[in-house]
Amino acid sequence: MISYVRPTVVELTDERCEIRIPLSWRTRNHLRSMYFGALCTGADAAAAVIGLRAVEKQRDKFSILFKDVRGEFFKRAEGDTHFVCEQGSEILDLLERARTSGERESLPVGVVATVPKLLGAEPVARFTLTLSVKRRA
Numbered sequence: 350m351i352s353y354v355r356p357t358v359v360e361l362t363d364e365r366c367e368i369r370i371p372l373s374w375r376t377r378n379h380l381r382s383m384y385f386g387a388l389c390t391g392a393d394a395a396a397a398v399i400g401l402r403a404v405e406k407q408r409d410k411f412s413i414l415f416k417d418v419r420g421e422f423f424k425r426a427e428g429d430t431h432f433v434c435e436q437g438s439e440i441l442d443l444l445e446r447a448r449t450s451g452e453r454e455s456l457p458v459g460v461v462a463t464v465p466k467l468l469g470a471e472p473v474a475r476f477t478l479t480l481s482v483k484r485r486a
Contacts, residue, residue: 354387356394363406364437366399371429382425389420392460392476395432400458400480403440409448409484416455416479424473428464435459443482453483 354376359367368391370376376387393415404411436458447454462474 350386350390351394354390356391358398359431361398361402362437363402365433365435366395366402366437368395368398368432369429370432372427380425382427383430388422388426388430388462388474389418389476391430391432391462392418392420392478395434395460396458396478396480399434399437400440403437403444406441407444407448411444411447412483412485414481416481419477421475422473423475424468424471426462426464426473428467430473431463431465433461433463440480443480447482448484451484453481455479455481
């Protein structure tokens with residue numbers, strides 16, 4: 350699904366990831382706004398990319414998954430939508446806890462979706478995905 354909606358990485362740092370999904374025939378519903386599934390895919394990608402970047406910095410291997418997802422939708426996304434996650438340092442701390450404890454550890458990760466060309470920084474949706482990690486033997 351991620352490759353189908355054709356996301357691009359707008360910004361990727363140790364702390365922040367911003368992904369853009371274009372509004373196109375692939376991602377647009379009959380109301381000319383972004384499909385629910387495309388919005389969830391963008392949230393997944395933003396949280397996953399920043400998590401994978403954090404894992405790359407570790408010398409251990411981790412099993413990573415999302416345990417759950419919650420979404421709040423405020424307005425229709427009627428343009429290219431940007432998904433931002435700003436919890437890189439918290440994800441690094443999560444990995445350290447998982448390494449130390451040897452158990453599966455979880456962290457709620459927030460992602461905000463905006464349509465900057467139409468609404469500026471006003472969110473169209475807000476997601477919380479619970480990132481779950483465990484150190485692999």
